[in-house]
């Protein structure tokens with residue numbers, strides 16, 4: 001039944017901006033590409049940072065990220081290739097492997113290291129920072145960690161494959177990561193050449209795609225076709241669904257969405273709070289070994 005005014009027709013999101021990453025060095029000298037969190041694109045609420053790393057040259061990654069603190073948000077590490085060892089000051093330790101996700105809620109604070117568990121070969125993956133609302137920034141730290149085999153893979157018509165890390169798809173698959181504060185959707189999508197991927201996204205959410213292999217063919221706000229390519233981030237407009245197509249090449253991309261918090265953001269280095277005083281306090285607490 002089709003009743004007028006009940007929103008039966010989904011409003012398709014289009015691409016409002018295509019963002020190119022900026023080369024950056026972080027940790028003890030890891031070469032990476034900063035996409036969200038660079039001056040030209042400081043954040044997309046609730047997402048504070050997106051780094052991509054991809055190198056088969058050990059000198060680009062071997063120094064890793066020795067012990068450093070975080071407070072007030074979540075770090076999300078997703079690997080496509082290579083292995084990364086994680087260790088924190090509360091005794092939590094593990095290795096993230098290809099296809100595995102680590103969703104770490106830093107909360108009031110942890111000190112951790114993230115080091116490549118390899119001497120050579122390819123290391124490829126992403127780190128996303130997701131903000132926490134003011135009332136939960138000082139919660140205890142927590143982890144949601146899942147190896148590849150615990151992440152459901154949806155196979156759709158035309159050979160489209162969707163790995164569901166967080167959120168629920170329109171086909172009813174639920175990812176293992178749950179975060180009610182920002183209700184994230186985190187999908188790793190592969191679309192064979194010439195095929196289309198259509199997915200619903202909650203209308204309240206901010207959303208983007210990040211292209212791993214492309215291009216991905218979709219529309220901009222003027223209704224013209226745009227083709228964000230490898231390593232491009234496409235910011236999506238508001239709406240409740242998106243249609244993304246592969247052209248002559250197979251496409252591989254992340255589709256990530258989350259509920260914006262709409263709160264003031266005060267950030268410095270590894271701390272993201274609501275006020276400058278709270279950031280000062282974080283530096284003070286870290287210095288006095290209170291993490």
Ligand code: CO
Nearest residue numbers: 070075112114
């Ligand atoms: Co870290």
